[in-house]
Amino acid sequence: MAFSPEKSKFRSPLKGPPSPSWNDLLLKNKKALNHVLFTMHLQSRSNKQTPSSSPSPQLRKSLDFTLPSLVSDPISLLSDQILLSILSKLPDSQRNCNSLVSKRWLNLQGRLVRSIKLLDWDFLVSGRLFVRFPNLIHVDLVNGSLISPGNAGVFCSNRLLSSHVDCSADAKDWFLKERFVLPSDEIDKGLRILASGCPNLRRLLVVNASELGLLGIAEECPTLQVLELHRCNDQVLRGIAACQNLQILRLIGNVDGFYKSLVTDIGLTILAQGCKRLVKLELSGCEGSYEGIKAIAQCCQMLEELILRDHRMEGGWLSALSYCENLNTLRFMSCKSIDHCGWFDEDVGSCPTLERLHFEKCQLRNKESLRTLFLLCQEVREVIFYNCWGLDNEMFSLSTGLRRVKSLCLESCSLLTTEGLESALLSWKEIQSLKVISCGNIKDSEISPALSTLFSMLKDFQWRPDTKSLLSAGLVGTGMRKRGSKLFKKTCDWKSLPGA
Structure with a gap:
């Protein structure tokens, strides 16, 4: 039979009962502990009282009342x-x-708690949100504004929006019939309650808001700095003109499969005149042209980053980027084209402050539009191509005009070969960082001596074009990847890319 010392109650007769510790005696008898503390308190008062004086009964009673609570809950x-x-x-x-x-x-x-993602709209309208979380500064109302159909077993997700879907036979075009989101008057009511409960609001995400709802937020929340508007249009943009301290703005007009709304040059012009302190602007599914982008470039002189996601811009809008005096980063995400028109007036100028040019899941098939973009971005220092379609040797050769490139990242560009990569790298005299990942047509066997010498001089080098690459394993122990890493700190963090 197994013996368990924890469950056994046997004790040797040669040993007496265990002696209780002082902690056990004091905790079991609070009166004794109170007496000890009371005596210590009397000794501390001996300098203020005569030896013959004794504490009053009221003092003794107050000590007996407070001391047990101090012992049981010192916190x-x-x-x-x-x-x-x-x-x-x-x-x-x-x-x-x-x-x-x-x-x-x-x-x-x-x-x-400072940030919350609301899932129940009644939690906001009832006011319980502010009782439970009185110090909120970041509020996401998007998911709480969506109406999930009953008995919905399918969940539709987009990078920008997610919701349950009604798959019944009479529920065709559930999203496009505008039944999946609360009406504008309900959204405005929630925004008024939010503005009164969170006067220090700094970041807000909302869908289907109207002009009046945003005006209330702008008046009651002067510290608002980040705003994300889903399903917005030109009329809604009038409401954010009062947001004097807005710095980051994300406008989402069209989301395929969810909803359709229209943002044109009218809305972009209203935006430019009202939000002159913008530092970062993202236009997702928005329409517009040269005039709208020019208005933003001229009025929002503090703009440093511009993101275009699935844009529907008219041809010729690229030339307006030359009016951006402080633009530092330009990103294209999920764009079917860069510019429908390849026309460009070289006398217009370029973007002298632009340093980062990123492409993610874009179709790069128009040679003239890509050439126009590279002419505008002649001073760029960092270039990223992530999972772009149509980027072959001919299209990539247009980048040779970017003479000041220091960092290049290529991932999932299957059409580009070693020859096309080499022609661009050898033309960039200031190249210091290179990352090639999942590019199947770039082979180790096709690396020339000149390209190999260039690799040995890089300060940051990551080479995984395919699973069969041996160059990466051959560099282990040489210290090539670590050399100069402390001097070259502005390298590309490839893991920070969405979807990487």
Whole structure:
């Protein structure tokens, strides 16, 4: 029979009963502990009282009343501010568990929450949101604004939006019939409640808001800096003209399969005149032309980053980028084309401050539009091609005009070969960083001596064109990838790309 020392109650007769510790005696008899503490308190008062004086009965009664509570819950002595300072130092993974300790800890934990993604619209309208989380500064209302159909077993997800889908026979075009989102008056009501409950709001994500709803946010929340508008149009953009401190704006007009809305040059001009402190602007599914982009470039002189996702711009809009005086980063994401028109007036100029040019999941099939873009971006330092269709040797050779490139990242560009890569790399005299990942037509066996010498001089080098590449394994122990890494800090973080 197995012997368990934890469950066994046998004790040797040669040994007497275990002697209790002082902690056990004091905790079991609180009166004794109170007597000890009371005596210590009397000794501390001996300098202020005569030896013959004795504590009054009221003093003894007050000590007997308070001391047991101090012993049973010493944390209650700490103020809310001290507890908040302690709880804020804990990792996020432990905060949910801490809220289960007591109602006080639950309340304190709610005061530490600054960002929330709303899933229930009634939680906002009823006001319980601000009672539970009184210090919110980041609020996402998009998912809470969506109406999920009953008994929906299919979940449709997009990078910009996600919702359940009604797959019944009479539910054709569920999204396009505008039944999947709350009406504008309900959204505006929630925005008024949010503005009154979160006057320090800094970041807001909302769908199907109207001009009046955004005006209320702009008036009551002067610290608003980041705004993301889903399903917006030209009329809605009038409401953000009062957002004087807005710095980051994301406009989502069309999302394929979900909804359709229209943002044209009229809305872009209204935006440019109202939000002159913009630093970052993303136009997703928006229409427009040369005039709208020019208005933004001339009015928003602090603009540093421009992102175009699945744009529907008219031909010739690229030339307006030359009016951007401080543009630092230009990104194209999921664009079916860069510019329908290849016309470009070289006398217009270029973007002298542009340093980063990123392409992600774009169709690069129009040679004239790509050549126009490269003429505008002659001073670019970092170029990224991620999963772009149509990028072959001929299209990639247009980049040889970018003489100041220091960093190049290529991933999932299957049409590009080693020859096309070499022609561009050898023309870039300042190249310092190179990353080639999942490019099947770039082979180790086709690397020339000149290209090999260039690789050995790079400060940051990552080479995984395919699973059969031996060059990466051959560089182990040579220190090539580490050499100069401290001097070249502005390298491309490839893992930060969405979808990488």
